[in-house]
Every structure is written in C-alpha cells, then in structure tokens.
Amino acid sequence: MSTILLIDDEPNIRRMLGALLRAEGYEVVEAGNGHAALLEIEKTDADAAFCDLMMPPGPDGLATLEAMRARGFEAPVIMMSGKAQLSDAVRATQLGAFQFLEKPLSPEAALVTLRAALELRRTQLENRVLRTQLATPGELVGQGRGMTKLRAQIDQVAPGDTRVLVTGESGTGKELVAAAIHRASRRAKRAFVAVNCAAIPRELVESELFGHERGAFTGATDRRQGRFALADGGTILLDEVGDLSLEAQAKLLRVLETGELQRVGAERTERVDVRVLAATNRQLSQHVAGGAFREDLFFRLNVFPIELPPLRDRLEDLPDLVAHLAARVRPVGTPVFTTEAVAALAGYRWPGNVRELANIVERLLIVSSGRKENGVDDVAAVLPVADPVARASGPRAQAADLPLSEALDEYERQLIRSAMARAGGNVAEVARILQTDRANLYRRMRRLGL
DSSP, X not given: OOEEEEEOSOHHHHHHHHHHHHHTTOEEEEESSHHHHHHHHHHOOOSEEEEESOOTTSOOHHHHHHHHHHTTOOSOEEEEESSOOHHHHHHHHHTTOOEEEESSOOHHHHHHHXXXXXXXXXXXXXHHHHHHOSSOXXXXXXXXXXXXXXHHHHHHHTTSOOOEEEEOOTTSOHHHHHHHHHHXXXXXXXXXXXXXXXXXXXXXXXXXXXXXXXXXXXXXXXXXXXXXXXXXTSEEEEETGGGSOHHHHHHHHHHHHHSEEOOBTOSSOEEOOOEEEEEESSOHHHHHHXXXXXXXXXXXXXXXXXXXXXXXXXXXXXXXXXXXHHHHHOSSSOOEEOHHHHHHHHTSOOTTHHHHHHHHHHHHHHHTTTOSEEOHHHHHHHSOSOOTTTOTHHHHHHTTTSOHHHHHHHHHHHHHHHHHHHHTTOHHHHHHHTTSOHHHHHHHHHHTTO
C-alpha cells in the first residue's frame, strides 16, 4: 500500500482529493501547511506527495518543496495550483517537482499522474538496490545429474510465490540459485535484494531488514528504508538466515505471517509484497532441536527445500566450470586446460566448493603468465597440497620435528588457511567455520602472521 502526503491549506481540497485517493486504495496523510508537511515527513515515509503552490501566510509550495528536499525527502512531489506562472513551473522543476496540475483537479489527471510518480519512485528504489549489489549473480554452469535436477526444481518453484530454503555448503552457489528463481518468476522485472544476515551486527539487524525512523537510536540521523521495503514487489534473499538472533527471528516471522513490517521507532506498520527466499549452510533442523532457531519460522521458510550438492559430488561439471571461470577472468584469449590439468583439479577435495575453484582458476591464470595452454604442472603450482581439516594425520606428520608450541601454531595456521580457502576470504564466514568470533580470529591471525 503506497502512502501519499497531501499538502494543502484548503480543507475541502484535502477532503475531496483524500477521498479519491483512499477509494483507490492509497493511505493518505494530510498536512495543512508547509510547516506541518515538514513535521510529517519526519514521521511518515510517503511514496509521493501532492503540494499546493499558494498556501498563505507561508511558506508557499516552492519553499516547502525546497525544504523537503533539503531534509532528504526523495519521493516525487506533484505541485497543484490555479494561478501558476511559467517562472513557478521552472523553479519547481529545478527543485525536482514531478509534475504541475492545474486546479480544479481532474480526478483522472490526478490518478494518472500519481501512478506515473509511483512508478518513478519504484524505479528509483530498484536502481538504488542495483547500485548496492557488488556483483550480479551469474549463471548456473554444468550439465551433470545434480545440475539437471536443480534446474528442474527451479522450473517447478519459480512461477509462484512459494518460499524456498536453499541449503548447501559454503561456496556451492546458493545466491546463484536464488537469483535464478527470481529471474524465472513473475517478479523478474522487480528488485532482487540479497541480504547476508551473518554480516550484519546483531544490534542493527532489525534496522537493516525493516528500516528505522530518524532518532530511533543513537546514530540514526536520517530515516532509512529497510531491505524488505527496497524489495517491495520483488524478491528478497535472506542468506545465512540461521545466524539471525531469536529476537530477529520473531520479527521476521511476523512479517511472513502478516505481510506488514514496522520500522524501528515507527508508530505505524506498512504493507510489503515480497517473495522471501532463504539460504543457509547450517542444518536448521538441528538448530531447531537445540532451541537456537524457531520451529514455526523454520516451517514458514522451508516450504520448498533445495539442497545444493558440493563440488566434489559433481566433478562431471568441472570442465565446464573451469572454462566458464577462466573466461570470466580473461574474456579475450581464454586459455585451454589440458585433460591432465582438469584431472589434477578433480583430484582435490574442494572444501571451499565453486568459490574456492574460482580463486584457484584466477590464481592459475595469473601464475601462468598468459600462456594459451595450462597443464598439470601449472595446476600443481597453485593447488593446495592437502586439506589439513580432512587429513588428521597431515599436520602431525609435517610438524613431527617441531617443539610443541610451534607445532600447535603451524596446525592452527593450516586450519585457518583451509577455512579461508573454503570461505573465499570472507572473515565472517571463516569465524563461523572455526566456531569462534571475529575478534578472536583476528587476534589469532595477527599472532600467527597471517
């Protein structure tokens, strides 16, 4: 439901225009003058506004518009006047007015203009989301049995609004799957917003997801839209949803049940139309049994489960993946990998899955210095010798002749390096793999010279 701010000093105009907008399903907030409008935008996140030009004794509509923009109000503003001059229209345009409507208002013109303004607002918000994305999720690569089954599942679930829980080890491509579901859905032209729940400080999760009002907490100097509002009409991916606190889980459950959210510090709720996808590398059923994850939220999210296979279980896709990743790193003059080189890659355990493979391929292309063909020796130069987590005897064998303290340090280095490879360099993910907090991990890495 869109909220419209109606600014006019004439009660009859507010009453008639307000009735028209409410009849069309809009929520209307009224302000009788410019001062009241400035107070209202501090409390209400309006999606568009109608503003009268002449509002004696002042401030007039242009001064009100300028003050609203100065305070960060970005939504489209439709100016209204029965005595507008060309200079007024020029000034309003400079201040960012969306359109000028002449009084008395035509209901058809008011509604058509408002719909266009709201479409502009939606586009603005979607563009903001796109700018915040560090990278556009790529395509799903591979023709093996696992990928064939995965594509069939995506085709089954994408058309509706069914919630999907994507599970799998770190680096298997859970965000790629969520993006593929979005692209194949009826919401494909709307925003796709991915949120890494594990990367948000616990005290800011509610603000990040649902938004906050100005002054809601220390540091909240401006009103902010949450990720759910930015995804309105589209899809939101709650990545690493298992890392949410129980308090945040309760508030997320309420949004899923009612379709309404409440910003931190706000008095009103607002409706959102969002398809929710979730992803995790945890066994949520075990966390439910242990009381760390709400059972009712788990059932809400796990309507259609999709489990991604690890790379070691889909090695038939390795040649396609290597070629795809190499072309992404070097689009022109992509090198060829010999059969022996691919076989050498297939012999590795790949604890970091496709993310680790991407890092290895990029490193390989740098080390190979632009050669057109990469062989088994090139692979051996960049491939980790062993996976210390998988080989319990490895670190002991390598550290057999070292003093105890140095052997323990070396073992710890290998554990951290292995976790870093699995996590693709994401320190928050490394901390989760090693079951420690980031501050402790940073201290250990500094002590070990990592």
